[in-house]
Amino acid sequence: MAKKKTNLILFGIDSLLRDHMSLYGYGRLTTPHIDKYAQGGAVFSMFSPSIPTTPGYSSMFTGMDVFSTDVVALRHKGGLGEHVKTLAEVLGENGYATTCVGFSGNPASRGFQKYLDFPGWGSFDEGRSPKAENLNKVTIPELRELAAAAKDKDGKPFFLFLRHMDPHSPYLPPLPFERMFYAGNETDPENHSLDKVYEFRPFADYFRSWFPPNCTDAEYVIAQYDGAIAYMDAAIGNLFAEIAALGLEDDTLVVIDSDHGETLMDHDHYFDHHGLYECTLRVPLVFRLPGRVPAGKQIPDIVQTKDVMPTILEILGVKSGIKFDGRSLVPLMNGKARVMEPEMYITEATWQRKHGWRTPEWKLIRALEPDVHFHPEVELYNLLTDPGETINLAEKEPAIVEMLTARMHAHIAKREQQTGRTNPIYTNLGWHGHSDEPFKSSEEAYTTMYIGSPKTAQKLQAKDAKQKRNLKELQTQRGAKKL
Numbered sequence: 001m002a003k004k005k006t007n008l009i010l011f012g013i014d015s016l017l018r019d020h021m022s023l024y025g026y027g028r029l030t031t032p033h034i035d036k037y038a039q040g041g042a043v044f045s046m047f048s049p050s051i052p053t054t055p056g057y058s059s060m061f062t063g064m065d066v067f068s069t070d071v072v073a074l075r076h077k078g079g080l081g082e083h084v085k086t087l088a089e090v091l092g093e094n095g096y097a098t099t100c101v102g103f104s105g106n107p108a109s110r111g112f113q114k115y116l117d118f119p120g121w122g123s124f125d126e127g128r129s130p131k132a133e134n135l136n137k138v139t140i141p142e143l144r145e146l147a148a149a150a151k152d153k154d155g156k157p158f159f160l161f162l163r164h165m166d167p168h169s170p171y172l173p174p175l176p177f178e179r180m181f182y183a184g185n186e187t188d189p190e191n192h193s194l195d196k197v198y199e200f201r202p203f204a205d206y207f208r209s210w211f212p213p214n215c216t217d218a219e220y221v222i223a224q225y226d227g228a229i230a231y232m233d234a235a236i237g238n239l240f241a242e243i244a245a246l247g248l249e250d251d252t253l254v255v256i257d258s259d260h261g262e263t264l265m266d267h268d269h270y271f272d273h274h275g276l277y278e279c280t281l282r283v284p285l286v287f288r289l290p291g292r293v294p295a296g297k298q299i300p301d302i303v304q305t306k307d308v309m310p311t312i313l314e315i316l317g318v319k320s321g322i323k324f325d326g327r328s329l330v331p332l333m334n335g336k337a338r339v340m341e342p343e344m345y346i347t348e349a350t351w352q353r354k355h356g357w358r359t360p361e362w363k364l365i366r367a368l369e370p371d372v373h374f375h376p377e378v379e380l381y382n383l384l385t386d387p388g389e390t391i392n393l394a395e396k397e398p399a400i401v402e403m404l405t406a407r408m409h410a411h412i413a414k415r416e417q418q419t420g421r422t423n424p425i426y427t428n429l430g431w432h433g434h435s436d437e438p439f440k441s442s443e444e445a446y447t448t449m450y451i452g453s454p455k456t457a458q459k460l461q462a463k464d465a466k467q468k469r470n471l472k473e474l475q476t477q478r479g480a481k482k483l
Contacts, residue, residue: 005095005157006289006316007150007252009143009243011236012060012103012161014053015168015273016258018045018282020226028181030229033237034256034286041254041288042297042333048260048283048305049358050347052273056259056305057108061086063309063324066347067415071107072424073349073431079107086111087309088159090320097146097156101139102163112161116142120165129172131165131228132235140242147246162239166232167262169271170210171224177231182223186215193218197270202351202372206451207271221271222264250290253315257308258283267389268373274351276365277389281346281358287333289315299332302342302360345411349431351449353438357408363389364404368425369438372445380404 018024021031023038024045048056050066058064058071062084066072070081080086088098088111100112102120109115118134139162146158166173173180185191194216198204211221243249261280263269273280285303287293292315306326313320314328331338347355352371356379357364365379380401381389394401412423430436432449439445 004251006292007146007157007248008091008096008159008312008316009252009254010159010161010312011164011254011256012057013164013167013232013256013258013284015260015262016229016284017167017225017261017264017279018258018284019279020229020262021284023284023286028226028230030226031233033233033240037240037254037288038256038286040290040295041286041293042299042329044285044287044299044301044303044329044332046257046283046285046303046305046307047281047344047358048258049281049344050305051260051276051280052348052350053259054106054108055347055349057103057106059305059326060257060259060308061088061108063087063306063322063326065304065306065325065415066345066424067419067421068325070421070424072347073428075350075431075433076107076428077430080110085320085322087312088112088161090313090318090322091159091316094318095156097149097158098161099142099146099158100161100163101142102135102165103161109161114142120163120168121170127172128174128178129170130174132232133174135162135164136235136238139239143239143242144246147248151247164232164236166228167225169206171221171228171271172210173224173227173231177227177234178224179227180223180230181226182220184217184220186212186217186220188216191216193265194221196268197265200268200270202446202449203270203272203451218265225262225264225271253287253289253293253312255288255308255312256284256286257305259305272351274348276346276348276354276356276363278363278383278387280348287311287315287329294333294335297333299329301332301338301340302344303329303332304341304344343407345408345415347425349425349428351432352445353425353428353431355408355425357404357411358383359404360384362400362404364401364408366405366408370440370442370445372442372449374442374446 020026022029023031023035052074054074054076055071058069092098098112099114100109101116103109104115104117116138118138120131149155150158260273261282262273263275263279266279267275267277269275307329310324310326311329314330343359346358353368354365361384363381363383367377378394379392380394434448
């Protein structure tokens with residue numbers, strides 16, 4: 001009798017700043033259910049080098065870096081290239097039933113057999129936003145159906161992907177989570193901590209659409225972010241209980257990760273996830289499978305999103321024949337050493353087009369066109385002496401800028417030669433969705449880039465199919481007859 005295949009449940013939590021999880025030592029108890037669950041598995045400190053959502057998930061779902069995926073922008077034109085194969089496609093070819101919840105329409109979600117959606121946004125006028133409960137309402141019936149089919153004599157194993165949206169703005173956690181971490185007066189007229197936020201025209205109207213009227217306190221908004229994480233954690237706890245009740249724990253690999261982190265009041269990049277700073281690059285990663293993933297492991301090695309797929313396939317025992325850019329983390333789980341990859345190429349193309357080079361000591365950021373925040377073209381930070389990246393040393397340390405720039409360009413040249421393609425950060429000139437012309441000044445970027453409402457923000461992640469990608473392909477991805 002053939003050995004029963006292992007199921008996979010992957011929690012992809014959008015915009016989850018690792019440093020705001022109690023699992024990673026945050027002072028507020030934001031993730032108690034995840035903390036307890038993770039004790040039964042292995043916990044890594046992961047980096048997402050290419051942000052935000054579309055390139056982050058493209059790497060996670062293919063095991064490839066940005067050169068191999070050819071995806072660098074949130075508003076990626078077209079679908080994911082046929083030169084790469086997704087995790088859903090590989091598992092589908094190996095007899096898995098595959099379902100995607102909450103991520104239809106994005107190029108990175110190609111290959112699932114079934115797509116389910118749920119309300120994952122909201123505004124202040126619409127009231128508190130129960131995003132995680134909306135996800136559970138869709139997910140639990142599907143999980144029960146998949147579990148029942150998997151337990152049949154000739155049943156199929158399953159891959160269930162869940163994209164949680166709670167830490168993604170708008171931060172609107174239901175009561176009591178709204179006040180869980182805040183006991184002040186969010187409309188105190190003497191508090192001016194949000195003044196600069198309201199002055200930032202590209203996002204100001206968007207923030208007003210979900211901030212309480214007359215809100216003045218930045219700490220209130222940060223508490224909403226933390227409350228959204230805690231609310232989501234409680235709802236995820238319900239899913240953990242459902243997994244146990246269905247008898248799935250011993251034959252289901254559970255993975256928890258994120259596509260990118262979040263900027264709160266950091267670097268004037270308010271309540272979003274752009275800027276190549278540590279707060280956007282540092283994300284969680286947890287693997288749990290009793291008997292095959294060692295319990296109680298905290299592994300400090302530097303790992304990246306491209307390592308997720310090869311690790312999953314090795315744990316599941318699925319052979320793909322793919323030569324990944326990433327590497328399996330199973331040896332690290334088992335206490336074995338591996339050659340470290342301490343330096344990484346970093347990219348972003350959402351509200352600004354930049355790239356850079358990160359080492360354990362230094363962070364170099366170089367703008368490829370003027371940015372929306374009027375920041376200098378070159379930024380250099382010492383991550384050891386200035387972990388908050390508040391002191392730009394580019395002018396003071398020109399030799400280090402030159403050295404890191406040379407390393408970055410050498411890496412680019414090497415990867416371009418290996419893939420036979422130009423670095424996508426150079427070719428995606430229409431990354432901002434307005435034209436294929438780079439911005440000529442920060443003033444032009446500032447007056448052009450604008451979000452007016454949560455619905456506008458939502459559309460940025462899944463543009464109209466007729467404009468952004470082949471209609472037939474997207475309908476296939478969504479599993480829908482029409483959009």
